[in-house]
Amino acid sequence: MHTFSTLPVELLYRIMDHQNDRTLFCSMQNICRRLNQILSTYQRYQTLTTLDLRRNWIGAKRAQHVANALRTNTTLTTLNLNQNGIGDEGAQHIADALRTNTTLTTLNIDENQIGDKGAQHIADVLRTNTTLTTLDFGKNRIGAEGAQHIADALRTNTTIITLQLWYNGIGDEGAQHIAAVLPTNTALTTLHLSLNEIGAEGAQHIADALRTNTTLTTLHLNSNEISAEGAQHIAGALRTNTTLTTLNLNQNGIGDEGAQHIADALRTNRTLTTLDLSSNKISAEGAQHIADALRTNTALTTVDLSSNEIGAEGAQHIADALRTNRALTTLDLSSNQIGAEGAQHIADALRTNTTLTTLHLRWNAIGDEITQHIVYALVRNINAKMV
Numbered sequence: 001m002h003t004f005s006t007l008p009v010e011l012l013y014r015i016m017d018h019q020n021d022r023t024l025f026c027s028m029q030n031i032c033r034r035l036n037q038i039l040s041t042y043q044r045y046q047t048l049t050t051l052d053l054r055r056n057w058i059g060a061k062r063a064q065h066v067a068n069a070l071r072t073n074t075t076l077t078t079l080n081l082n083q084n085g086i087g088d089e090g091a092q093h094i095a096d097a098l099r100t101n102t103t104l105t106t107l108n109i110d111e112n113q114i115g116d117k118g119a120q121h122i123a124d125v126l127r128t129n130t131t132l133t134t135l136d137f138g139k140n141r142i143g144a145e146g147a148q149h150i151a152d153a154l155r156t157n158t159t160i161i162t163l164q165l166w167y168n169g170i171g172d173e174g175a176q177h178i179a180a181v182l183p184t185n186t187a188l189t190t191l192h193l194s195l196n197e198i199g200a201e202g203a204q205h206i207a208d209a210l211r212t213n214t215t216l217t218t219l220h221l222n223s224n225e226i227s228a229e230g231a232q233h234i235a236g237a238l239r240t241n242t243t244l245t246t247l248n249l250n251q252n253g254i255g256d257e258g259a260q261h262i263a264d265a266l267r268t269n270r271t272l273t274t275l276d277l278s279s280n281k282i283s284a285e286g287a288q289h290i291a292d293a294l295r296t297n298t299a300l301t302t303v304d305l306s307s308n309e310i311g312a313e314g315a316q317h318i319a320d321a322l323r324t325n326r327a328l329t330t331l332d333l334s335s336n337q338i339g340a341e342g343a344q345h346i347a348d349a350l351r352t353n354t355t356l357t358t359l360h361l362r363w364n365a366i367g368d369e370i371t372q373h374i375v376y377a378l379v380r381n382i383n384a385k386m387v
Helices: 009-017 021-027 033-041 059-072 087-098 116-126 143-154 171-181 199-210 227-238 255-266 284-294 311-322 339-349 368-386
Strands: 050-052 078-080 106-108 134-136 162-164 190-192 218-220 246-248 274-276 302-304 330-332 358-360
Touching: 059 087, 087 116, 116 143, 143 171, 171 199, 199 227, 227 255, 255 284, 284 311, 311 339, 339 368, 358 368
Parallel strands: 050 078, 078 106, 106 134, 134 162, 162 190, 190 218, 218 246, 246 274, 274 302, 302 330, 330 358
Antiparallel strands: none
C-alpha cells in the first residue's frame, strides 16, 4: 500500500493538479518531509504569489493551518483573509508566522472580529518584521487601546507604507495615538482612518501631526463627524503641509463653514491634487468658496462635491471658476439638485475650458439636450489631449 511518503512524484503532481490554491497552500504542507520537498518543486506552488481566502469563515483553528504554511512558504506575497472570523487567537497565529516569514508584503485581515489583544499580537510582530508593506486591518474592534499598540509598533517599523484602520472604533483617543507617531515615522504614505468617530478633537490631533509629517501622501478621514471645527484644523495643516496629495473628507458634516476653511487653505496649498468633500451638507455658499479657490489653485486635478446641496446657484459658481481654471481634469457634481439651469452654466463654461475631461452629473435632472452639449465639449477636450 502506498502512502504520501512512497507515492511516485509524478502521481503526486497529478494529485496536486486537481487541488485548488487553498488546499495546495494550507492542507498539503507539513504532512511529511518528503511531501514538503515535492511541493517545493511543484510549478503551481512555486509561482503562487497571491492567495485569496476571503469570506471562507475559516476561524482561528484553520487560521493556524494558514500560519503554519506561511512559516515555510517562500513565494507568497499577498494574503487576503478578509471576513474569516479568525478573532484574536487567529491573529496571534498569523503574527507568530510573520516572525519568520520573509516574503509576504500584503496582508488583509479586514472584518475578522479582532480586538485590542489581536492588535497587540500584530503590533508585536511589526516591530521585527521587515517585509510587510501593506496592512489592511479595517472593520475590526481594536478600539483606542488597539490603536495604541499599532502606533507603538510604527515608532520602529520602517516598512509599512499603507495602513487601513477604518471602522475600528478608535475614537479621538485612538486618533491621538496614531497622530503621535506620524511626525517621526518616515515610511507610512497611505492612512485610512474612516468611520472611527474621531470627531473634531481627533481631527485636530491628525492635523497637528500633518504640520511636521513629510511622508504621508494619502489620508482618508471620511465619516468621522469632524464638523466645521475639524475641517478648520485640517485646513490649518494644509497651509504648511507639502506632501499630502489625496484627502478624503467625505460625509463629515463640515457644511459651508468647513468648506470655507478648506477653500482658504487651497489658496496657498500647492501639493493636494485630489479632494473629496462629498456628502457634507455644502450649499451654494460653500460651493462659492470652493470655486473662488479654484480660480487660483493650480494643483487640484480631482474634486468631488457629489451629494451636497449646491443647486443651480452653486453650479454657476463652479462654472465661473472653470472658465479660468486650467488644472482640474475630474469633477463630480452628482446629486446636487443643479437641474437644467445649473447644467447649462457648466455647459457654457466648457465652451472655453479645455482641461476638464471627466464630469459626473448623475441624479441632477438636467435633460438630454444639455447633456449632449456637455458630452461634445468633454470629447473635444479628451481628443485635444490625445493630439
